[in-house]
Amino acid sequence: MTTETPPDAEGTDLAYRNDRIRRALDHIRNDSTDEFDGINGFTASEFIDPDVARHERDLVFGRVPSIVCHGSEIPKPNDFMTLQLPRNNVIIVRQKDGSVKTFVNLCRHRGAMLEEQEKGRCRLFSCGYHRWSYDIDGSLRAITRDNTFGEIDRTKFGLVELPTEERHGFVWVVDDAEADIDVAAWLGKEMDDILAGYGMEKLVSAQSEGFDEPVNWKIMQDAFLDGYHIQYAHPNTAAKHIHTNVMAVEDFGRHARFIAPRKTIDKYLEEPPAADEDLSKYVTETHFLLPNSTLLRQPDHFELLTFRPHPTDPGRCRMEMRLVVPTVEDSGWDEERWNRVWEKNWKILLAVLHQEDFPLLRSSQIGMNSANAGGMLLGRNEVVNQIFHRELKKLAQ
Ligand code: FES
Ligand SMILES: [Fe+2]
Structure with a gap:
């Protein structure tokens, strides 16, 4: 050796x-x-x-970072896949600028699973329960009937993001929102x-x-x-x-x-x-x-x-x-x-x-x-x- x-x-x-x-x-x-x-x-x-x-x-x-997929599995902006990681159920999605983000697959209203499909392509994530929607960068875009829902700071209720990096062709994620990532x-x-x-x-x-x-x-x-x-x-x-x-x-x-x-x-x-x-x-x-x-x-x-x-x-x-x-x-x-x-x-x-x-x-x-x-x-x-x-x-x- x-x-x-x-x-x-x-x-x-x-x-x-x-x-x-x-x-x-x-x-x-x-x-x-x-x-x-x-x-x-x-x-x-x-x-x-x-x-x-x-x-x-x-x-x-x-x-620590581990591999979740090859980048070619979500080649274009708006391409996504969902996955059960050991600590979080996640959505991995290609952004408009070509980078990749990973979000906890959960609506910030009352916690419904946001995306059920294993793989797909979409311009926004829309919740099946009360139809709140999120941009692919995770920001909360629309609260349905928000005149009756009440005032909240929307910037605090975007999707929860996990540290993600694409390197050597693969997408790597650390399965904790508070962690940092440095694959190299x-x-x-x-x-x-x-x-x-x-x-x-x-x-x-x-x-x-x-x-x-x-x-x-x-x-x-x-x-x-x-x-x-x-x-x-x-x-x-x-x-x-x-x-x-x-x-x-x-x-x-x-x-x-x-x-x-x-x-x-x-x-x-x-x-x-x-x-x-x-x-x-x-x-x-x-x-x-x-x-x-x-x-x-x-x-x-x-x-x-x-x-x-x-x-x-x-x-x-x-x-x-x-x-x-x-x-x-x-x-x-x-x-x-x-x-x-x-x-x-x-x-x-x-x-x-x-x-x-x-x-x-x-x-x-x-x-x-x-x-x-x-x-x-x-x-x-x-x-x-x-x-x-x-x-x-x-x-x-
Ligand atoms: S749980 Fe998603 S909109 Fe209510
Ligand atoms: Fe074997």
Whole structure:
């Protein structure tokens, strides 16, 4: 495992990347992997205790930025989407000046939910109960029958705004109206530079879907940082393409990145590749963005997985998955081919999730509810899971 800073500050430097890929290749030869300092124990309470869950909502999601969507999902002014965050039900809406704002999805009159649709486009938000309306910048525009309602200072009854920033193509929100947001500071120089090097603001979300699962969000997040389960849980799918329990990890102290070699790299086990050969097509590179995202960099696209706690129940969460890809124009393909390729990709991902990962994770949650679950372990090989739990403890205590 290494903690050194990427030399090019862009994450794309060929020699540096190849060094990490060669490290993974050595691991395959030696039947080894990068290792964490020690084995760590944990208990089931982390996944079922309502107090732990409340601390996480308030001290993690109420304080630090996490990704809510890709900017291309609300491309034009007046485009909006609604979402249940751990602490607030929200509307995320593109403004006239191109920026993005997030509001609590609640009418300031008597608290009706303002927008019921998941996605849409509108010039104002109008409440279904007594028809108060709000501009997309959140200001209270009209009080119906205001001659009989009475005098109030309208500037005090606009929609409540949450700190929001668009960076590296994604929209980030801190789920607390009183908080500040600084995504670059949160990412730290290494990860901010790495993400900047990918140019994801030029990409689009070709597919996205949310899954409400009866599983704690950390059980879900852990599964998508785990290179140890592949051969056992995915013998006929992922394990055909990706090595099990082999990772070259960079620990940036909060976020992390790791290389997992594909089996196509095996042709270099005997005869090492030429020094200047680009080896990127032989690996998947995964980024863990604290607190709740896994960003996979594939040779020609990205996959973003996010895991959000349920607002009240420790045993539930929402996972969202997105395929973030070059636009039709940049792909050089016609629209029909573009659709076909990404739909096919999407279906493969969905099948693995629904048939292989979700059943295992649901049964983990059932297991965690046992009164005498006993202590459990994270091994030295589970490096990024260890980083996730180490960093989460710092935030939530
Ligand atoms: S609750 Fe929205 S107008 Fe009354
Ligand atoms: Fe899996």
